[in-house]
Structure formats: structure tokens, C-alpha cells
Amino acid sequence: MISFEIFLNGTRLNVAGIKSEAGVLTSIVTWVKRKNENNDEIFLDVSGSDSSQQKSLKWIDTKLHLNDEIHIKITGNDQIDQPEIKKADYHAALLESKLKSYYRLKEELKDHIDE
Numbered sequence: 001m002i003s004f005e006i007f008l009n010g011t012r013l014n015v016a017g018i019k020s021e022a023g024v025l026t027s028i029v030t031w032v033k034r035k036n037e038n039n040d041e042i043f044l045d046v047s048g049s050d051s052s053q054q055k056s057l058k059w060i061d062t063k064l065h066l067n068d069e070i071h072i073k074i075t076g077n078d079q080i081d082q083p084e085i086k087k088a089d090y091h092a093a094l095l096e097s098k099l100k101s102y103y104r105l106k107e108e109l110k111d112h113i114d115e
Contacts, residue, residue, distance in 0.1 A: 017080035
């Protein structure tokens with residue numbers, strides 16, 4: 001099993017991994033600066049998806065600061081830390097996304113549609 005051992009400024013935060021035959025494991029650093037705001041925001045997200053059980057998993061969702069150092073060691077460690085587990089309803093999420101697109105396009109193209 002592939003796992004990510006996550007360190008922040010030399011301190012081990014946790015080991016994330018998917019105990020399943022199919023899934024996704026991801027680690028993302030995000031920087032955000034919004035228009036008309038003076039502050040930057042930086043976040044670390046470590047999450048995944050257990051496709052076999054249709055569960056979304058999250059280990060880390062934390063704010064970062066300038067000069068923080070992140071180290072990710074890719075291991076085969078079976079001793080992973082317990083994630084926060086959220087049941088994923090993939091079909092409902094997909095339908096919701098399609099409906100949002102439909103209504104947005106319907107409004108955008110209303111002058112070109114003959115009903």
C-alpha cells in the first residue's frame with residue numbers, strides 16, 4: 001500500500017494511505033490571494049478517496065505560513081493514521097454538478113433557444 005508520511009517544519013503530522021484495492025491519495029498546497037484583499041492564504045490539504053467503499057477521506061486541512069517547510073515521504077507503510085471519513089455520494093454530486101451547468105448554460109443561451 002502506498003502512503004504519504006507528512007511532516008511540517010520537521011514535525012511528523014501523520015501517515016495517510018488508502019486501505020483499499022482502488023482509490024486516490026492526494027497532497028495539495030494551495031495559495032490564494034483574492035482581489036481587493038491584502039492578505040495571502042496558503043493551505044495544506046491531504047485527502048483521498050476509497051473508491052471501493054465510496055468514501056471521501058481527509059487527514060489534513062491546515063493553514064500554512066511563509067517559510068513553512070513541508071516534507072512528504074512516500075512509503076509503503078501499512079500503519080496509517082485514522083482519517084476523518086465522509087461518505088461520498090458520487091451520483092448525487094455528479095447530478096448536482098450537471099444541473100448547475102445546465103441552468104447556467106440555459107440562462108447564457110436563452111436568446112438562442114427556440115422553445
